[in-house]
Amino acid sequence: MEIRFAGYGGQGIILMGNIAAKAAVLYDGKNAVYTPSYGPEARGGAASSNVIIASEEIDYPYVTSIDILVAMSQLGYENNAPLLKDDGLLIIDSDLVRLKNGAGKVAKIQSTRLAEQLGKRIVANIVMLGFFTAVTKVVSYEAMKKAVLETVPAKYKELNEKALEIGYREGEKWQE
Amino acid sequence: MKNKGEVKFWNGSIAIAEGAIAAGCRFFAGYPITPASDIAEYMALRLPQEDGVFIQMEDEIASIAALIGASWGGAKAMTSTSGPGFSLMQENIGLAAATETPLVIAEVQRAGPSTGMPTLVGQGDVMQARWGSHGEYETIVISPSSPQESFDLIIRAFNLAELYRVPVIFLTDECVAHMYERVVVPPKEEIEVVERLKPNVPPEEYMPFKPINDIAPMATAGMGYRVHVTGLTHNEKGYPMTTSPEVQEWMVRHICDKIRRNEPKIRDIEEYRMEDAEIAIVAFGITARAAKAAVKMARRHGIKAGLIRLKTIWPFPEPYFDNIADSVKKILVAEINYGQVKLEVERSVHGKTSVELIPKFGGEPHKPFEIYEKIKEVKNGN
Numbered sequence: 048m049e050i051r052f053a054g055y056g057g058q059g060i061i062l063m064g065n066i067a068a069k070a071a072v073l074y075d076g077k078n079a080v081y082t083p084s085y086g087p088e089a090r091g092g093a094a095s096s097n098v099i100i101a102s103e104e105i106d107y108p109y110v111t112s113i114d115i116l117v118a119m120s121q122l123g124y125e126n127n128a129p130l131l132k133d134d135g136l137l138i139i140d141s142d143l144v145r146l147k148n149g150a151g152k153v154a155k156i157q158s159t160r161l162a163e164q165l166g167k168r169i170v171a172n173i174v175m176l177g178f179f180t181a182v183t184k185v186v187s188y189e190a191m192k193k194a195v196l197e198t199v200p201a202k203y204k205e206l207n208e209k210a211l212e213i214g215y216r217e218g219e220k221w222q223e
Numbered sequence: 224m225k226n227k228g229e230v231k232f233w234n235g236s237i238a239i240a241e242g243a244i245a246a247g248c249r250f251f252a253g254y255p256i257t258p259a260s261d262i263a264e265y266m267a268l269r270l271p272q273e274d275g276v277f278i279q280m281e282d283e284i285a286s287i288a289a290l291i292g293a294s295w296g297g298a299k300a301m302t303s304t305s306g307p308g309f310s311l312m313q314e315n316i317g318l319a320a321a322t323e324t325p326l327v328i329a330e331v332q333r334a335g336p337s338t339g340m341p342t343l344v345g346q347g348d349v350m351q352a353r354w355g356s357h358g359e360y361e362t363i364v365i366s367p368s369s370p371q372e373s374f375d376l377i378i379r380a381f382n383l384a385e386l387y388r389v390p391v392i393f394l395t396d397e398c399v400a401h402m403y404e405r406v407v408v409p410p411k412e413e414i415e416v417v418e419r420l421k422p423n424v425p426p427e428e429y430m431p432f433k434p435i436n437d438i439a440p441m442a443t444a445g446m447g448y449r450v451h452v453t454g455l456t457h458n459e460k461g462y463p464m465t466t467s468p469e470v471q472e473w474m475v476r477h478i479c480d481k482i483r484r485n486e487p488k489i490r491d492i493e494e495y496r497m498e499d500a501e502i503a504i505v506a507f508g509i510t511a512r513a514a515k516a517a518v519k520m521a522r523r524h525g526i527k528a529g530l531i532r533l534k535t536i537w538p539f540p541e542p543y544f545d546n547i548a549d550s551v552k553k554i555l556v557a558e559i560n561y562g563q564v565k566l567e568v569e570r571s572v573h574g575k576t577s578v579e580l581i582p583k584f585g586g587e588p589h590k591p592f593e594i595y596e597k598i599k600e601v602k603n604g605n
């Protein structure tokens with residue numbers, strides 16, 4: 048299962064990959080590898096992170112064709128959509144990504160708007176991770192929750208847990 | 224997959240740092256450089272918690288000089304750097320080799336030459352790790368392919384440094400250093416840690432460079448022994464003997480032969496599907512993972528390919544390749560450079576089989592299909 052999270056620097060795109068893979072390895076007992084895309088910029092510009100999850104040994108750690116693309120910016124969508132498999136799943140923040148014709152399977156959420164309603168736009172990535180968890184089921188909700196809570200600073204645990212849950216509830220409503 | 228132990232989710236850099244601490248490293252001196260700074264940053268956090276010392280030095284020359292001092296002070300010492308910083312360290316790597324000082328250099332390779340591409344991968348420092356300083360000497364060079372191996376093999380790096388009194392280069396790369404994966408940390412009591420041989424003779428009888436079975440016991444500061452440590456050609460007592468042909472021959476043979484003679488013990492190679500392989504791929508570091516995927520592709524298409532993965536690169540396992548050359552038709556060497564390990568393989572097979580390079584440029588690792596395409600091409604050419 049090859050997954051790419053794509054957006055722009057500052058959205059927490061890199062962290063999304065880290066948390067998703069950590070959830071799979073530490074709390075679901077699966078094999079996963081996470082590779083950040085590593086450019087010279089600290090913020091701004093295109094950002095992406097890559098996760099491969101498998102039950103068997105993972106030889107090549109980089110994404111070659113995408114099963115699940117999570118796009119949180121127009122550029123992230125346009126740059127990576129050509130690598131998405133024909134039967135792959137596209138997950139977007141529908142306020143940030145305008146789809147072109149011929150998109151295949153798509154799941155949409157207004158993750159940034161939902162995060163703003165929580166009072167912190169910065170947790171849009173965690174809302175999206177919750178949505179991702181419900182829609183794809185590649186990691187369990189429990190594992191994802193543990194990975195989020197283990198990663199975020201103590202005083203933001205509650206906020207992030209709420210963000211994850213809101214995203215997850217949205218995801219449960221999604222139907223193919 | 225290892226199961227016994229505590230499961231961590233670490234990248235190669237964290238695994239190097241934690242492995243070093245598990246091996247007993249309590250001194251780190253370094254200078255920041257992409258993509259190796261993560262190791263220094265992590266050590267700056269962790270070493271004080273272990274009663275260790277972290278120093279950010281003014282440059283890489285000072286960093287390795289501090290390591291040599293720390294090692295003679297009795298500490299297990301490490302630094303981390305990348306190509307340009309490694310170049311600056313070369314003079315003192317020679318000093319460490321000549322003074323038989325155990326230390327470990329974690330070198331996270333990026334694309335060169337010169338300052339090159341700081342954030343992108345390369346494997347162009349293989350020859351430098353062996354030949355970078357002037358004169359005759361030997362180093363041990365280790366290459367991991369995963370965060371797990373970064374942990375396991377950095378421990379081995381320290382053990383070999385202590386055992387042979389030699390600088391060990393831990394030659395990793397940007398890809399392995401930055402990728403996160405499962406790392407299983409065994410219980411402390413199951414980790415084998417080697418300490419350097421110490422003298423037990425009265426101070427007046429001690430000779431700091433007189434080997435007993437290849438290696439001389441090493442006195443460190445505060446033990447009560449007088450020791451003269453110099454980069455000048457020195458005798459068994461450590462005294463400079465700068466015009467004696469006999470002493471120079473003895474010293475050079477000693478610092479080289481203690482490694483060369485023990486090559487079979489130092490050698491660490493993993494074979495995959497080599498049992499009936501006609502085409503062998505040789506790879507190390509991140510490249511070995513693409514090569515393994517390529518071997519699997521080839522096998523699915525009925526091509527008898529196998530992988531030879533070098534976990535130690537130097538001393539080069541010449542006898543191993545001389546032997547392998549009798550059973551394979553072709554050897555392909557995949558590396559992110561323009562041909563370095565390939566030259567060594569070619570030299571070692573004595574013309575018994577042909578050796579071809581699968582180079583890679585541009586600061587990227589090979590893709591599995593690039594290696595597979597070459598395997599197919601070679602197979603069809605047979």
